[in-house]
Amino acid sequence: MHRSSQPGRAPVGIGWRQPHYAQLREQSPALAFLEVHSENFFAQGGAALQVLQGARADYPISLHGVGLSLGSAAGIDPWHLDQLAGLVERIEPMQVSDHASFARVPELHANDLLPVAFTRAGLGVMADNVQQVQERLRRPMLVENLSAYLGFADAELSEPEFFNALTLSTGCGLLLDVNNLVVNALNAGCDDAQAVRQSCDWIDAIRPGSVGEIHLAGHARLEHLVIDDHGSRVCPAVWQVYRHALQRFGRVPSLIEWDTDVPELSVLLDEVALAAECMAELQRPQEALA
Amino acid sequence: MSAAELQRQQAFVQAILGAGGAGLASVPGLQPVARDAIDGRQGLQAYRANAKALAGAPSRPPIRACWL
Numbered sequence: 414m415h416r417s418s419q420p421g422r423a424p425v426g427i428g429w430r431q432p433h434y435a436q437l438r439e440q441s442p443a444l445a446f447l448e449v450h451s452e453n454f455f456a457q458g459g460a461a462l463q464v465l466q467g468a469r470a471d472y473p474i475s476l477h478g479v480g481l482s483l484g485s486a487a488g489i490d491p492w493h494l495d496q497l498a499g500l501v502e503r504i505e506p507m508q509v510s511d512h513a514s515f516a517r518v519p520e521l522h523a524n525d526l527l528p529v530a531f532t533r534a535g536l537g538v539m540a541d542n543v544q545q546v547q548e549r550l551r552r553p554m555l556v557e558n559l560s561a562y563l564g565f566a567d568a569e570l571s572e573p574e575f576f577n578a579l580t581l582s583t584g585c586g587l588l589l590d591v592n593n594l595v596v597n598a599l600n601a602g603c604d605d606a607q608a609v610r611q612s613c614d615w616i617d618a619i620r621p622g623s624v625g626e627i628h629l630a631g632h633a634r635l636e637h638l639v640i641d642d643h644g645s646r647v648c649p650a651v652w653q654v655y656r657h658a659l660q661r662f663g664r665v666p667s668l669i670e671w672d673t674d675v676p677e678l679s680v681l682l683d684e685v686a687l688a689a690e691c692m693a694e695l696q697r698p699q700e701a702l703a
Numbered sequence: 704m705s706a707a708e709l710q711r712q713q714a715f716v717q718a719i720l721g722a723g724g725a726g727l728a729s730v731p732g733l734q735p736v737a738r739d740a741i742d743g744r745q746g747l748q749a750y751r752a753n754a755k756a757l758a759g760a761p762s763r764p765p766i767r768a769c770w771l
Binding site: 485486487515518519521523525527530532534535537538563564565566567 | 705706707708709711712713715716719720731732733
């Protein structure tokens with residue numbers, strides 16, 4: 414029996430990064446699932462894949478990609494999709510996800526998650542790409558909202574409208590990154606209270622039943638810019654918005670992400686306990702995607 | 704696929720790469736997320752700071768270096 418299938422366990426997991434590969438396998442902490450970056454396991458063999466396949470026996474695995482480039486008008490890289498499809502077949506993940514961003518243009522792959530225009534043309538591009546991925550993987554996927562530092566003046570849709578249309582037209586789900594909402598609001602000049610309010614409004618505009626997973630992470634506040642660096646504990650504003658999201662969407666599987674200056678595993682488990690506490694406050698049944 | 708979106712995305716990546724001195728003005732419709740908090744140059748710098756490995760990058764994605 415997977416640890417996640419134990420009754421009553423809050424569906425909270427962690428992003429499993431290399432510094433914790435061995436320790437997590439030795440200690441087997443009670444976690445609902447592990448999430449890894451798909452691209453780190455594209456090799457056809459080797460130690461990393463072996464570690465992941467070992468963990469697969471104890472935990473459900475969520476495959477979270479950073480390179481599909483779902484918003485790319487140049488389309489999906491067939492090599493990348495082939496590798497992902499192979500990994501999905503090997504691991505049989507509980508979830509497959511990537512971002513509402515683009516990186517791929519002809520001859521180049523930008524090593525970043527670049528923002529797409531919330532236009533009808535941009536929506537059409539992303540819907541076509543998501544459909545292609547889902548048809549290849551023969552399963553629905555989740556698409557994550559972005560932290561973005563630039564946008565486009567000719568947007569025809571709000572970001573929630575864009576996601577509502579995407580999830581309705583393709584059957585994919587939304588991977589709701591609460592930290593990204595708060596980062597975007599802070600970068601738009603909001604103070605913490607305004608950022609919470611704006612983020613909650615964003616959540617209220619999302620179609621219930623479309624959220625399949627939630628991400629929680631820390632961010633860095635620089636003098637003129639807030640960076641979504643996943644390098645610190647989840648801040649109070651993000652916890653506040655998370656509680657609101659749970660009230661709206663129910664006990665959606667949630668993840669603690671930490672990618673910069675990765676701390677001791679115990680710190681991540683503390684954060685998991687806090688997320689589980691938020692869930693325990695809830696009385697509502699789960700409304701998330703199955 | 705949309706030719707206009709493709710053109711926009713190519714210009715955006717070139718602006719980040721700094722190739723040919725193209726810059727922000729070459730990207731149709733690009734604007735700062737926040738006029739009051741960060742200007743377009745800072746937004747672009749935010750991406751450029753994360754794009755050191757971009758120049759000459761292959762069409763296949765390098766791993767683990769992006770903001771998520």
